[in-house]
Amino acid sequence: MYAVDSRDEVVEIDTLPLPDIGAPLPRLDATEHEARVTYYVRSSGEDRMATVTFHGLRALYFGPPNEEAFEGHPLANRGLRPWAAFEIRRSSWIRSMERMNRVHRAHRPEAFEGLRHYVLAFLDSTFECVAKIASVAPAAPEPTD
Numbered sequence: 001m002y003a004v005d006s007r008d009e010v011v012e013i014d015t016l017p018l019p020d021i022g023a024p025l026p027r028l029d030a031t032e033h034e035a036r037v038t039y040y041v042r043s044s045g046e047d048r049m050a051t052v053t054f055h056g057l058r059a060l061y062f063g064p065p066n067e068e069a070f071e072g073h074p075l076a077n078r079g080l081r082p083w084a085a086f087e088i089r090r091s092s093w094i095r096s097m098e099r100m101n102r103v104h105r106a107h108r109p110e111a112f113e114g115l116r117h118y119v120l121a122f123l124d125s126t127f128e129c130v131a132k133i134a135s136v137a138p139a140a141p142e143p144t145d
Contacts, residue, residue: 004075008088016085017039019041020040021042024083028127035054036052059093080119083123088117089117091130116130
């Protein structure tokens with residue numbers, strides 16, 4: 001996990017679907033440039049699942065902490081919590097990626113300016129990524145036998 005400093009700001013995103021509290025069962029499908037996370041959502045209608053697609057993907061993390069160990073996340077004391085979606089503004093992760101890339105002879109710091117650090121916090125796992133934009137669509141229905 002990355003180290004944070006005083007500049008990281010946790011902001012809840014209300015445009016991404018909230019994960020189901022019981023069993024969101026997130027599924028990740030990713031390529032070098034795009035990640036799709038499909039999960040059960042808190043729903044008052046027909047759409048029980050949603051897919052969030054992260055376009056312009058640069059990095060991702062999918063794993064701990066779960067909701068019982070969430071206090072161990074480096075951003076938990078800034079408002080990050082389970083069962084919600086967030087953007088980390090002035091992200092240490094993005095800034096460290098830019099610093100790491102400085103050894104590249106064609107390094108351009110401005111290439112990192114449009115990136116956003118997203119977090120989807122579930123029951124048993126946490127998904128984080130650095131990407132340009134996120135979009136939401138209802139998930140395709142699950143196949144029935």
